[in-house]
Amino acid sequence: xxxxxxxxxxxxxxxxxxxxxxxxxxxxxxxxxxxxxxxxxxxxxxxxxxxxxxxxxxxxxxxxxxxxxxxxxxxxxxxxxxxxxxxxxxxxxxxxxxxxxxxxxxxxxxxxxxxxxxxxxxxxxxxxxxxxxxxxxxxxxxxxxxxxxxxxxxxxxxxxxxxxxxxxxxxxxxxxxxxxxxxxxxxxxxxxxxxxxxxxxxxxxxxxxxxxxxxxxxxxxxxxxxxxxxxxxxxxxxxxxxxxxxxxxxxxxxx
Numbered sequence: 434x435x436x437x438x439x440x441x442x443x444x445x446x447x448x449x450x451x452x453x454x455x456x457x458x459x460x461x462x463x464x465x466x467x468x469x470x471x472x473x474x475x476x477x478x479x480x481x482x483x484x485x486x487x488x489x490x491x492x493x494x495x496x497x498x499x500x501x502x503x504x505x506x507x508x509x510x511x512x513x514x515x516x517x518x519x520x521x522x523x524x525x526x527x528x529x530x531x532x533x534x535x536x537x538x539x540x541x542x543x544x545x546x547x548x549x550x551x552x553x554x555x556x557x558x559x560x561x562x563x564x565x566x567x568x569x570x571x572x573x574x575x576x577x578x579x580x581x582x583x584x585x586x587x588x589x590x591x592x593x594x595x596x597x598x599x600x601x602x603x604x605x606x607x608x609x610x611x612x613x614x615x616x617x618x619x620x621x622x623x624x625x626x627x628x629x630x631x632x633x634x635x636x637x638x639x640x641x642x643x644x645x646x647x648x649x650x651x652x653x654x655x656x657x658x659x660x661x662x663x664x665x666x667x668x669x670x671x672x673x674x675x676x677x678x679x680x681x682x683x684x685x686x687x688x
Contacts, residue, residue: 462686465614466552468540470523470559471682472614474607481684484595484611486523486556487629487677488587489569494519498574501667505576512577516586521569523559530562560629571628571675575658576665578635579643584680592680597638599681600646600654608650634679645676 462481464474470486494515498504507515531537537558538551547555563569577583584592615630636646636655645656658676660669669675 483682485680491519492568492570498668504666534558560626571677572670592682594637595681611648631677633676
């Protein structure tokens with residue numbers, strides 16, 4: 434079931450000070466996939482937590498970094514320009530893909546919210562479209578993720594990489610929620626949409642380094658990156674299990 438109900442109280446260990454404060458919306462808040470592509474939930478008396486859809490680089494551009502000698506030659510401005518020009522978000526892809534895929538439902542400004550089924554269909558279709566039509570794959574240069582605030586650059590200042598303390602604050606039911614929410618519709622779970630449902634993400638460790646976060650239930654949730662040294666400057670494709678770049682937003686909702 435995609436839109437699972439989060440049963441537990443989510444204990445956010447750190448990051449509350451990073452979040453924005455906004456008034457509650459007019460309609461009821463529904464946990465699960467959101468129209469804009471994020472996964473959202475709001476445990477009672479806790480901040481609202483959103484985990485973005487994965488950001489995807491344009492493989493045609495980023496394949497140059499299969500050669501690990503290329504990335505270190507880029508200037509800071511060139512590294513930021515890569516994010517601006519050659520990384521796509523779910524919100525950017527949604528209207529582009531809708532023009533190609535009639536199963537996508539766009540919501541007009543002021544129109545009623547889409548149904549959970551429509552949002553789920555959109556997510557599946559964007560996942561397929563991103564890969565097939567726009568060459569978007571979750572292949573990143575780890576050092577690029579470390580050097581540039583990609584979340585803030587693409588999604589806004591209130592978004593950031595998940596932190597090790599965030600992951601440490603999740604309960605097992607939270608990881609179950611992530612897995613239940615990030616599940617393709619029946620019959621839609623074949624290659625290449627699995628990239629969009631991966632629970633492997635880049636996380637900022639308490640020591641400041643990048644780490645691998647596994648948001649699946651019954652897993653070891655924090656792991657060292659599988660590469661180090663000069664390999665951090667190479668495009669990491671993961672042999673079929675790449676690491677996704679998802680961003681976190683914490684929002685304190687006032688009555």
